[in-house]
Amino acid sequence: MNKKWKRDDLIVRSLADNYLPIALVLGFYVILHGNISPGGGFQGGVLAASGVLLLYLGYGFRGIATAINMERMHRLEAVGAIAYVLFAMLGIFAGYNFCRNILWYSGNIGDLWSSGTIALMNYAVGFKVLTGVGFLLLLVIYLLGMGEDEEHDGTIPTMEHEEGGLSK
């Protein structure tokens, strides 16, 4: 394994540039339409997190780590999980049981906004899966490219933002 990945391939980089919006939009479409089509939080989250993988194929690990802050992704995952529990607790605050749907007048069956609290919990799950799987992918890529003599000391790697951004 090389320590420095040389990523100067023009074809792979331009394909990653062009397919990244398609991956993100497809992922968010599947998350949004979770109640009326096969899909939902987990599937859409994984599709959107594949955008991270596309970026890695195009730009290498140094490109990713300067663009995405790994520590913040780790925190946002916990925010997504707490949001899920909070939406489920709305039922207890309203006097019913856990996970109760309390937005009753949400529209007819088959519309986009028709499932009440389930839609909110779906977005929370999609957000959590997106950040969680993205962080997991980045961490494994970092571990694989680390080299033989460095030991992992348990901290999450962060890198300073470089000048010039991604389109070098």
Place this chain on the structure above:
Amino acid sequence: MTYDVYMHFPVLAIMALFVGAFLVTLSGKREVLRNIIAGAAVLIALTLLALLIKPVMVDGEIITYWMGNWEPVNGYAIGIALEVDALSLFFGLLVAIAVACSCFYSFQYIRQDDARGGYFTLYLMLAGGVMGIVLSGDLFNIYVMLEVMTFAAVGLTAFRTWNPNAREAAFKYLVVGSIGSSCVLLGTALVYAQCHTLNLAQISALIPGRMNPTMVLAFALLFTGFGCKSFMFPFHPIAADAHGAAPSSVSVLISGVFTKTGVYGIIRVSYFLFRSMGLTSMQTGLVFIGCVSMFVCVTMALNQHDFKRLLAFHSISQIGYILTSLGLCTALGIAGGLYHAINHTLFKGLLFLTAGAVLYATGTTYLEKLGGLARKMPQTAALFLIGAFSISGIPPFNGFYSKWMIYQATFEKASETGSIGYALVTVVCVVTSVLTLASFIKVGQSVFFGQMPLEYENVKETPLSMRIPMWIMAALCVFTGVAPNIMINYVIGPATGAVLNFPGYIDAAMGEGYAAATITDTGYLAEPRLLTIGAWNPVNWLLLFVVVLAAVFLVSILGKRDRGEVNCAPDSKHAVFFGGEESQYSHVASGDLFWGFKHNLRGYLGFMSKAHSGVTNDYVLWGVTALAVIILYCFAFM
């Protein structure tokens, strides 16, 4: 407090642990904040469950909680239920106490590790997953929480980066544990295919009318799956690896809490869902597995050189006691098994915490290198002695009471059925108890008494924040041993009644009268009356012990004048070989005690030592073979 208020408490207890895990992730590097959040989460869970003792255990209510208010429609359960009866609350309290003590212990203990950020997240998720299993009333919910618990346990086993064996232990644990999870999932799928519902209460009402070979296969798979999680006989080598490699506060959870979920699953599957414990073949099978677990693990423990691996093997042999006692299907047997479960969590937790204290102070758990630590760490030595006497069944500690109930239960079963097999089971139980005592004498001599090597001159007593949880657990050990009547009346009695009261469980979930209308046979499994245990009052035993000790001391003082003087070389161990030179260190350590006993059994011990080869494929082969044998046994006899 009305029913409407405390019916939310089980869900809030589970969610407090999970939310605590997520908040700890947000706190990052700020250690004080992280400790406060973790401590608050476990204390909230413990308080909420303790408040439920009065309604559920004393008054005998069963709390049924449907998530999202999806009540059963037309006699058909369509929602996910949480159902808390006395048995669930018993296991929930056990879990909450162990988690709370170990959490306060680990605030100081993990200062020696790096990568501390992820520890409390995984710890609280393990606790939340276990709480979810014991309080749940839905079969697939149990499977999901089982997987959450397994991941957290594997992650915590691989936690230490300075221990080179940790990742290997975690890998083996993951591979063999996934066999158990797959068996539970397949059993759940087959049960759903027959009953078209996943609610435990409705399944236990519907199954007896629909027994066919698919259901027999489902029962064998569910039993093996939960047995794998409780580390019964062929799945035990991974337990030894995992306990040895994990941090000690996590070993408390794996041995005290994780295995009890396997026992809880076996009780629910055998006593509630399939009601197969009344069959003689099933009782024989479970008692046989329990006896083999007991005996094999206690003999394997004689060979060990590592403190925590030895404790792990003893842990599995005590689980063998619990499985034997539950397999008898009498009220006394069930009560003995449940009492031994809570005793095992308390004294095994105490022993693992003392092992952790030794590791924290000296940096090693290898028995050959340690010695004579009682002079520098007297309180830790006293706590270890309390734990060792409890596990060997010496009065007045708690192990004596529950082991006496188990002996009495097996003996009465032998006299009831007239078969010699159960008398042999009693003999095996007593022999295992003696070997356990021998093993702990060996460990005590190796680690705490005797002579101290020079490199440990500077060890200090364990810090105060680690000692307080250990004293709390020791106090609970002594309390449950000295006042067993309180335990029987308030805790064990209602739990045993709940195991035998399946119509009440079904009625609480599905509405009144459902059980009577749907169940075709209403024969009970065992007489639901609790026999008196006998006239062995533990306080009398303590007085007898003190009197005998005083008499022995008096006799030895009186006889000192007449003892002859013998001139021997200053070091009797090595003087013969070194021409009378004085050696500095002559500690009789673990390999030297019981040398003759081990030499006579060297064929058996050598075979067992080679069989536990350490290769992943071998352990998987044992697991798959056990699955095949149990499936064939169930098809042949049911």
Place this chain on the structure above:
Amino acid sequence: MMLANYIGAVALVVIGFYAMVMKRDIIKIVVGMGLVDYGLNLMIVSVGFNEGGTAPIYTFGELTSGMYFVDPIPQALTLTSIVIGACVTAMALALCVRLYKEYGTLDAHEIRRLHG
């Protein structure tokens, strides 16, 4: 009857257990674990099949009382099981990476420091 599905699921589980028992490379053991999971997922989905039923997705105007669709509960169980299978594979592969860095080999017969 979905006989072909059930036979296929059992065959996948058996091949998965064979790989876990007989193969020496730890990556192949992880592949075996994955095969067992996928076989069980196929079994769960096939349990809920009704002959001639449609997909359980409908809008407001189409809901009548004579509709016949397949059981949606096993589909939810399978989704959860797929997520769990993905997590197991991720954790096992991460452990394989660290084991290779520690022991220098991927052979299960060499990775046996804990024995006896």
